[in-house]
Amino acid sequence: MIEDKNQEKTGLDQLGEFGLIKHLTKNFTLQHSSTLKGIGDDAAVLDFKDKKAVISTDLLIEGVHFDLSYMPLKHLGYKSVMVNLSDIYAMNATATQITVSIAVSNRFPLEALEEFYSGVALACEIYKVDLVGGDTTSSTKGMLVSVTAIGEAKEGEIAYRSGAKPNDLLVVSGDLGGAYCGLQVLEREKEVFKVNPNNQPDLSPYTYIVERQLKPEARRDIKGLLEMLEVLPTSMIDISDGLSSEILHLCDKSEVGCNLFEDKIPLDPTVISACEEFKMDSTLVALSGGEDYELLFTIDQKDFPKIKGNPHLTVVGHMTDKSEGVHLISRSNTKIPITAQGWNSFS
Amino acid sequence: MIEDKNQEKTGLDQLGEFGLIKHLTKNFTLQHSSTLKGIGDDAAVLDFKDKKAVISTDLLIEGVHFDLSYMPLKHLGYKSVMVNLSDIYAMNATATQITVSIAVSNRFPLEALEEFYSGVALACEIYKVDLVGGDTTSSTKGMLVSVTAIGEAKEGEIAYRSGAKPNDLLVVSGDLGGAYCGLQVLEREKEVFKVNPNNQPDLSPYTYIVERQLKPEARRDIKGLLEMLEVLPTSMIDISDGLSSEILHLCDKSEVGCNLFEDKIPLDPTVISACEEFKMDSTLVALSGGEDYELLFTIDQKDFPKIKGNPHLTVVGHMTDKSEGVHLISRSNTKIPITAQGWNSFS
Numbered sequence: 001m002i003e004d005k006n007q008e009k010t011g012l013d014q015l016g017e018f019g020l021i022k023h024l025t026k027n028f029t030l031q032h033s034s035t036l037k038g039i040g041d042d043a044a045v046l047d048f049k050d051k052k053a054v055i056s057t058d059l060l061i062e063g064v065h066f067d068l069s070y071m072p073l074k075h076l077g078y079k080s081v082m083v084n085l086s087d088i089y090a091m092n093a094t095a096t097q098i099t100v101s102i103a104v105s106n107r108f109p110l111e112a113l114e115e116f117y118s119g120v121a122l123a124c125e126i127y128k129v130d131l132v133g134g135d136t137t138s139s140t141k142g143m144l145v146s147v148t149a150i151g152e153a154k155e156g157e158i159a160y161r162s163g164a165k166p167n168d169l170l171v172v173s174g175d176l177g178g179a180y181c182g183l184q185v186l187e188r189e190k191e192v193f194k195v196n197p198n199n200q201p202d203l204s205p206y207t208y209i210v211e212r213q214l215k216p217e218a219r220r221d222i223k224g225l226l227e228m229l230e231v232l233p234t235s236m237i238d239i240s241d242g243l244s245s246e247i248l249h250l251c252d253k254s255e256v257g258c259n260l261f262e263d264k265i266p267l268d269p270t271v272i273s274a275c276e277e278f279k280m281d282s283t284l285v286a287l288s289g290g291e292d293y294e295l296l297f298t299i300d301q302k303d304f305p306k307i308k309g310n311p312h313l314t315v316v317g318h319m320t321d322k323s324e325g326v327h328l329i330s331r332s333n334t335k336i337p338i339t340a341q342g343w344n345s346f347s
Numbered sequence: 348m349i350e351d352k353n354q355e356k357t358g359l360d361q362l363g364e365f366g367l368i369k370h371l372t373k374n375f376t377l378q379h380s381s382t383l384k385g386i387g388d389d390a391a392v393l394d395f396k397d398k399k400a401v402i403s404t405d406l407l408i409e410g411v412h413f414d415l416s417y418m419p420l421k422h423l424g425y426k427s428v429m430v431n432l433s434d435i436y437a438m439n440a441t442a443t444q445i446t447v448s449i450a451v452s453n454r455f456p457l458e459a460l461e462e463f464y465s466g467v468a469l470a471c472e473i474y475k476v477d478l479v480g481g482d483t484t485s486s487t488k489g490m491l492v493s494v495t496a497i498g499e500a501k502e503g504e505i506a507y508r509s510g511a512k513p514n515d516l517l518v519v520s521g522d523l524g525g526a527y528c529g530l531q532v533l534e535r536e537k538e539v540f541k542v543n544p545n546n547q548p549d550l551s552p553y554t555y556i557v558e559r560q561l562k563p564e565a566r567r568d569i570k571g572l573l574e575m576l577e578v579l580p581t582s583m584i585d586i587s588d589g590l591s592s593e594i595l596h597l598c599d600k601s602e603v604g605c606n607l608f609e610d611k612i613p614l615d616p617t618v619i620s621a622c623e624e625f626k627m628d629s630t631l632v633a634l635s636g637g638e639d640y641e642l643l644f645t646i647d648q649k650d651f652p653k654i655k656g657n658p659h660l661t662v663v664g665h666m667t668d669k670s671e672g673v674h675l676i677s678r679s680n681t682k683i684p685i686t687a688q689g690w691n692s693f694s
Contacts, residue, residue, distance in 0.1 A: 053393035056480060057481060099402065103408050103491065144486070
């Protein structure tokens, strides 16, 4: 097949800001009765009636949070939405609306932005959220994305970081460390590509972990699962910076301590084999890797029988009195203080 | 006075992301009963009961939307909030909460961010809005700001862009063109400063227009004023890109035409003299200058006696049938089609 290297690219200046917004959002349909007005006015109008509204926002910068040399723009659009929805789900709330703002330099043609928005659209469709606003502008360098997500919940349902009590069980959804392992694979392939651009890497053994990095899924299902199991989480947070950082947040806000058991941390076999290959400690990867977008929450001990054996949920520890501190109990039964500070974008 | 050139500056990496957010937001207090939970969890929690929620977002990029060589960071913080509140007021709604995200490169010490947030705090205090969330991260180049504002309104009060009818009067708050004239003064002083850094410019004749550029005020008062006058606007928009662009938006969404009268456009005397000095046409400046953050709205003709003579409001034209098009009626009574496309950040 002969590739047409001269495919027409559309300069963003041909459309102007308003034309661009109209063009990029024309295929978005509104799904929520709470969305009274979406894009196209000074502000979106939302109707929450007797429910509580929940709001969260994130900023993603090229070269800091993502690398377009291996992150396809459609995936970036999808992931940008996931990062925010994950925060809404971490309140035990239902995500209902998002706003997406992007700034791009002149090197991006319209087609690149269309790719990005197709990822946003896919996320909106699968996760049943309405795109209700945003801003599109130029940047002096690179691309950046700002997403704000809005959700709703009944008052009694909302899970704050501050509700954990001593003896509550600490539960995590899914498995951990995959996104970080996927990043290592992608970084290695990027270096290989620099040396030999004709090399076609075989990423098939790494499918799961590469997907965890490039196309993470937020845990929309956990709220419904817990409702079905009749379990009300006492506190909740999402795992964006790594398990240790999130545990410290829960302990700080709830004023409790925690014992985390190393042998309970859920790891996918692909993560274990990638850790062996890259000579990384799998526990450390789960503790500090980040970007898994799983949910970490606490439940009352009496609810243990309800979640026991559920393939989506793993009890990894229990909360203690604050004075006992925050510890990892290793496989060899050693108590190691958890002090990791999560990912610091300034260092 | 001897200036201490070696003042201690605090590197952002010393605090980490969470420490930084905590530090920057520790002096913000919550003012709204609808703010159930502000900063410090995965998402803010808002309670709107039987009111409608309104949401708007904007992205501001250094080198595109602001120039730190003459924009003090405190003013930037203040203006970033104003830009968004203006969108909420343009829905005839009350602003209640904001989220503020910033990304900065390593060249910014903590003290710079404190300056920025002191401007945000001042805006929150004066405009009675709660800061409820945000994201703070590093950028590879320069500074960028993303603000999302949330407001509330009763259903019947909300003014969309789409409600204008033929024969409605077109009304503008305050006066126009000041922010653009202020920008011209600042750009000129920047060039002078480059040539002679010791030159101390006398900006006192330009105080009003420089303030319009550096420290704009959003029209929070108009909603209350119209309520007091018992006038319900049929459509509304804020003037961020210039009068002509906003008129075209109203006409487009409302499917009407418009006659705008050149001699009715409200101009401050400082704007008229600056236009003479800079050899600019004052009508063109009002039409295309932008950043005035005044409100443009339509009212039913029967309400004219209620607003007549009000010092805050000026009738500048009237809406017509769509087939009549959108025109400026010049001082010499010539009909000139309005085609300006507003400010295009990509060109």
